[in-house]
Amino acid sequence: MIYLNLIFEDDLSExxxxxLLSYFDTKYSVNVAYNGRGFGYLKTNIKGFNQASLxxxxxxxxxxxxxxxLPSLINDWVTFxxxxxxxxxxxxxxxxxxxxxxxxxxxxxxxxxxxxFPLNPEHEPDPKKTLIQLVKKSRxxxxxxxxxxxxxxxxxxxxxxGCLMEFVFNVWDVERAIPRSKSLEKAYxxxxxxxx
Amino acid sequence: xxxxxxxxxxxxxxxxTLLTYEKVWKGEKLIIxxxxxxxxxxxxxxxxxxxxxxNANKDFREIARYLESTVYLxxxxxxxxxxxxxxxxxxxxxxxxxxxxxxxxxxNEKTRNAWLKRIEGxxxxxxxxxxxxxxxxxxxxxxxxxxxxxxRPGAGKQKEDQFSDGTLRLIGLLWSxxxxxxxxxxEEPELSLNGAIISKIPALIYKxxxxxxxxVLITTxxxxxxxxxxxxxxxxxLLTPSVEGTTVITASSIPEIQAMLLGGMSPAAAILPRxxxxxxxxxxxxxx
Numbered sequence: 438m439i440y441l442n443l444i445f446e447d448d449l450s451e452x453x454x455x456x457l458l459s460y461f462d463t464k465y466s467v468n469v470a471y472n473g474r475g476f477g478y479l480k481t482n483i484k485g486f487n488q489a490s491l492x493x494x495x496x497x498x499x500x501x502x503x504x505x506x507l508p509s510l511i512n513d514w515v516t517f518x519x520x521x522x523x524x525x526x527x528x529x530x531x532x533x534x535x536x537x538x539x540x541x542x543x544x545x546x547x548x549x550x551x552x553x554f555p556l557n558p559e560h561e562p563d564p565k566k567t568l569i570q571l572v573k574k575s576r577x578x579x580x581x582x583x584x585x586x587x588x589x590x591x592x593x594x595x596x597x598x599g600c601l602m603e604f605v606f607n608v609w610d611v612e613r614a615i616p617r618s619k620s621l622e623k624a625y626x627x628x629x630x631x632x633x
Numbered sequence: 634x635x636x637x638x639x640x641x642x643x644x645x646x647x648x649x650t651l652l653t654y655e656k657v658w659k660g661e662k663l664i665i666x667x668x669x670x671x672x673x674x675x676x677x678x679x680x681x682x683x684x685x686x687x688n689a690n691k692d693f694r695e696i697a698r699y700l701e702s703t704v705y706l707x708x709x710x711x712x713x714x715x716x717x718x719x720x721x722x723x724x725x726x727x728x729x730x731x732x733x734x735x736x737x738x739x740x741n742e743k744t745r746n747a748w749l750k751r752i753e754g755x756x757x758x759x760x761x762x763x764x765x766x767x768x769x770x771x772x773x774x775x776x777x778x779x780x781x782x783x784x785r786p787g788a789g790k791q792k793e794d795q796f797s798d799g800t801l802r803l804i805g806l807l808w809s810x811x812x813x814x815x816x817x818x819x820e821e822p823e824l825s826l827n828g829a830i831i832s833k834i835p836a837l838i839y840k841x842x843x844x845x846x847x848x849v850l851i852t853t854x855x856x857x858x859x860x861x862x863x864x865x866x867x868x869x870x871l872l873t874p875s876v877e878g879t880t881v882i883t884a885s886s887i888p889e890i891q892a893m894l895l896g897g898m899s900p901a902a903a904i905l906p907r908x909x910x911x912x913x914x915x916x917x918x919x920x921x
Contacts, residue, residue: 442889469889471906478902485896485903489889 438463439633444479444486444497446470450532452602453609454498460611461628468493476500481523483514490523494633496513497524498624500531524627529620533557533568536601538614538621544602548576559618568601657693660907664692704813706732707820708805710798717786730805731757734793735770737808738775755837759830760800764789775803799825807836810841816848818881835864859901866890869900871908 441458445451451470458465471486473479479499486495505511519525527599528535537544537558544551549571561567572584583600586593594600615622636822637654657665665683672678683689692698708730712719716731723732737745745768748769753766756779770842779800783789793801806822823831835858838849853859859869866885872878884890884904893903 469907472909482898482902484898485893485898488896489892492888570856631670 438466440468440493441465442469442471442486442489442493442495443467444473444478444482444495445478446473446499446532448472449600449601449605450498450528452605453532453535454496455610456605456609457624457628459627465628476502480502480514484517486522487517487520489614490520492513494522494524494631496526496628498528498532499528501527501529502531504542524631525619526624526627527620528624529559530562531564533563533564533601535614535618535621536604536609537561537564537568538617539608539610540617541613542608543604545578546608547572547610549574559620570590577627640734649680652682655682655684657683657696659685659692663771676725693771701813702813702815703817703818704809705807705818705820706730706805708802710801710825713805714794714796733805733808734775734777735810737777739813740772748811751811752804755807756800756803759803759827762789762798762895765801798826799827802826803830807837807841810849814847816850817842819849819851821852821854823853823858828857832860834858835861839863846901851888854905856901859905862894862899862900864900866894866900869904871904874910 443451443454455467456463457525458467459527471478473482476499479497483497486497489495499510501507501510504513507529510527511525515525535558537554540551540554544554545548553571555561555567558564560568569585572581577580578599582594583596584594587595611621611625614623634846635654645840653858655665655667656663665835667683670782676883684697687694704727705728712729712731713733727733727736737749740748749766749768756766757912762782763779766781767778767780769778769850775872777796778793779791781789781791781795796804802822802825806819809817809819820836838851842849867883871884871887872882873882881914884900890900890903890907894900
């Protein structure tokens with residue numbers, strides 16, 4: 438068993454990582470989970486986590502967000518020699534696109550017709566917004582109230598993370614999502630090959 | 634010296650703390666080793682340590698004296714503002730600051746003024762519009778009075794019962810750091826304070842205790858407080874509750890944390906996420 442420390446931007450990403458790791462049965466066990474509450478903590482401390490990977494393997498997941506491409510983020514963040522036990526993964530453009538990639542699962546959970554879903558979620562410039570637009574069409578009132586912002590002065594709904602975490606925990610199927618998301622596929626295979 | 638207690642319910646109604654063992658060494662020599670013969674004869678004796686009894690602690694009273702002189706402060710602003718509303722016997726050592734103003738009044742005038750002056754200097758920086766700070770006695774009762782900048786001259790005067798909780802806690806913190814030189818225990822000094830002020834607390838404590846070489850022990854959950862990179866990992870103790878009780882380890886004994894600091898992380902960034910409840914994430918998930 439490999440003891441991993443996780444570093445991520447928010448609760449939803451943590452749930453996504455936990456779910457992803459569960460696909461490898463007992464290969465991984467999470468030791469400490471570092472919730473950065475935004476990318477700032479991750480970017481500031483990435484060198485420290487890389488250093489700590491000498492002792493325990495670390496897995497960091499961040500969103501690409503507004504960086505034009507993967508190398509631009511990596512060049513900006515990684516100014517040191519990356520330790521082989523430091524697994525650094527980037528979701529293009531946000532972890533939400535990994536959820537959107539499981540069209541069948543998400544369409545069932547949200548009660549939104551699958552025809553409304555983008556076929557290439559990684560091409561969505563703002564997956565969070567795409568997801569919220571989709572939820573507006575939901576036939577389930579509770580889900581609409583949870584995820585859609587109450588007004589223009591909020592960016593997400595009052596239980597956005599909670600509701601989507603419920604989806605990830607109970608429904609999200611990584612194998613169904615992989616064909617539509619290159620960054621998820623790469624993360625999956627990196628974890629598959631990783632030997633610690 | 635080592636003492637170990639364990640809680641044991643004696644009857645359904647009450648519970649007592651029973652002594653498991655008590656050992657005292659003088660140099661290399663073990664001078665107290667309990668439970669002893671007498672204890673085995675009379676179980677009732679295990680309710681008390683030798684440390685707390687003058688008859689029994691003659692040979693190591695120094696330790697008892699030292700522990701007695703410990704000051705614990707967890708100032709509750711409401712108690713300080715309205716002491717008359719909280720009747721009942723006062724607690725020994727006044728841990729919650731009910732008699733804080735009396736404590737100020739008992740210090741001789743010259744020292745008091747010097748200490749208050751120093752607090753005034755700090756408050757001028759930390760509290761918006763704060764201008765002046767005075768100690769006054771009215772009808773024999775001690776009071777603190779602050780003058781704030783106000784567009785109407787003379788309207789900016791406030792007494793301690795109008796101070797904000799944060800101002801009072803900051804006054805309490807700064808006073809207790811100056812008063813006395815015994816071990817000082819502070820409970821969460823970050824409460825009610827703005828993050829920018831909290832981040833200065835470690836340096837403040839250092840500066841005020843340094844001339845006296847005083848030991849200060851604080852508890853905290855604060856990211857701002859622990860972000861100070863001047864705090865050594867040896868100075869941070871992690872308390873982790875587990876089935877077998879709370880374990881205490883120094884942060885420096887965890888190699889991962891040491892490596893993280895080497896990579897430029899602050900103690901807060903490296904340590905705080907480790908001590909959150911393990912499944913806290915599910916709090917939002919399962920309350921539906």
